[in-house]
Amino acid sequence: MASNVETLIRGAVAKGIGKVADFNRRRLPRPTDAHPYLTGIHKPMEEELTLEALAVDGEIPAALSGRYLRNGPNPALPPDPASYHWFTGAGMVHGIRIEGGRAHWYRNRWVRGAEACAKLGEPVPPGPRAAEGFDAPNTNVVGLAGRTFAIVEAGGKPAELSDTLGTIAHNPFDGTLAGPYTAHPHHDPFANETHAITYQGDRPNMVWHVVLDADAHVIREEAVAVADGPSIHDCAITRNYALVFDLPVTFSMKSLLAGYRFPYAWNEAHPARVGLLPRAGAGSEILWVPVDPCYVFHPANAFETADGKVIVDVVAHDTMFAESKRGPDSPRSRMERWTIDPTADTTTRTVIHDHNQEFPRYDERRTTRSYRYIYSVALPDGAGELAIADTRLFRHDLENGTTETRDFGPGRHPGEFVFVPRSPEGAEGDGWLVGLVVNMNDETTDLVILNADDFMGPPQAVVHLPHRVPPGFHGNWVAD
Numbered sequence: 001m002a003s004n005v006e007t008l009i010r011g012a013v014a015k016g017i018g019k020v021a022d023f024n025r026r027r028l029p030r031p032t033d034a035h036p037y038l039t040g041i042h043k044p045m046e047e048e049l050t051l052e053a054l055a056v057d058g059e060i061p062a063a064l065s066g067r068y069l070r071n072g073p074n075p076a077l078p079p080d081p082a083s084y085h086w087f088t089g090a091g092m093v094h095g096i097r098i099e100g101g102r103a104h105w106y107r108n109r110w111v112r113g114a115e116a117c118a119k120l121g122e123p124v125p126p127g128p129r130a131a132e133g134f135d136a137p138n139t140n141v142v143g144l145a146g147r148t149f150a151i152v153e154a155g156g157k158p159a160e161l162s163d164t165l166g167t168i169a170h171n172p173f174d175g176t177l178a179g180p181y182t183a184h185p186h187h188d189p190f191a192n193e194t195h196a197i198t199y200q201g202d203r204p205n206m207v208w209h210v211v212l213d214a215d216a217h218v219i220r221e222e223a224v225a226v227a228d229g230p231s232i233h234d235c236a237i238t239r240n241y242a243l244v245f246d247l248p249v250t251f252s253m254k255s256l257l258a259g260y261r262f263p264y265a266w267n268e269a270h271p272a273r274v275g276l277l278p279r280a281g282a283g284s285e286i287l288w289v290p291v292d293p294c295y296v297f298h299p300a301n302a303f304e305t306a307d308g309k310v311i312v313d314v315v316a317h318d319t320m321f322a323e324s325k326r327g328p329d330s331p332r333s334r335m336e337r338w339t340i341d342p343t344a345d346t347t348t349r350t351v352i353h354d355h356n357q358e359f360p361r362y363d364e365r366r367t368t369r370s371y372r373y374i375y376s377v378a379l380p381d382g383a384g385e386l387a388i389a390d391t392r393l394f395r396h397d398l399e400n401g402t403t404e405t406r407d408f409g410p411g412r413h414p415g416e417f418v419f420v421p422r423s424p425e426g427a428e429g430d431g432w433l434v435g436l437v438v439n440m441n442d443e444t445t446d447l448v449i450l451n452a453d454d455f456m457g458p459p460q461a462v463v464h465l466p467h468r469v470p471p472g473f474h475g476n477w478v479a480d
């Protein structure tokens, strides 16, 4: 439970806290090693590029017409390595335009918050935005209702981007969003609604279930009571429920006052539970079911069983943010299936695949329904900061209980791969997997298009970029 004192402090003297944090930030111990998220593969790009007529190996399917977009932190001005946290860097969106079997362009553009505008000498685009330093959404970039939005959790506002990745405006869905948003909205293809669970750093006692209609306008913003300010990165949906992952990573006043930029930490005192919120019900109708402590950034899909249980597949970390102040850290992560039984008040965790991994994606035409395949990115063996990706990509077959492992080879690091269906009506898995692979042997990057149903086979096509794209967070295919 967030202490009342803490809540009071935050409400009454927020500005004072900021001053204390600023003072202490200057006294943080100077790092004796290179910051893992500012050097090596993560070294930020320093300019915006427009590259046309990109080199391609293989054959880009004629049916692919749209943009592959990916967001990630990329400070515009050099940050202080003593306090920099990977999750707080200004967002930079990378995009590759594909049409007619050709790769027409690559662009990278900072999301125009105050920092990027200061560097570039531009006015900040209009619209409501979060405080400076948190006003350039850095976590995901999505196509909603024919528009493009860069998005982030914890109180940042969506930024609307043009087709060529310029920032049009800071735009909380045409003024329909009152509270915060998330980096992980989930579209229900059957109801044509987009669901999210959101939270805001300075409001520790509630989270919100936010639903967008087909025009990307908010039609529901329902508060759910929680304690301690949990950091709820993602959610999942079933036919009847939105799932709330209330897990033991919570707001840390200690970290904030110490001057750290990302004030969330592992909190053993915070009970771990999953909430089943009726999609149209009041926040008070949520069914909380306990789960053994762990942290989940990302679920894959979720669905309901005939006997009233909810199944959700997740990447579960044993702990998160327990040690590092520079980025995510984890002793171990695994792909798990959680069977949530609201009648028995239990969550049963079974291991699908026992290897460190992250960024699970699936054929999103199956959202809220049973499904067969998860595609995820391996993380390196061992515990610690999740500084770089492994070289491997997984394809989990939930029906056969098997996993295929595709290895890109030494020095070649895949990021999140997104599934793109070949046609709206095709069977699950009938499509392509699209993602970036950074080649640290020559500091270049490939956009790799795999046939999802020939996971181990040769790529369908590879688009070559002559520079290193720093690994970021999430990407999506935004079809025309």
Ligand SMILES: [Fe+2]
Binding pocket: 139, 183, 184, 233, 234, 297, 298, 473, 474
């Ligand atoms: Fe995420």
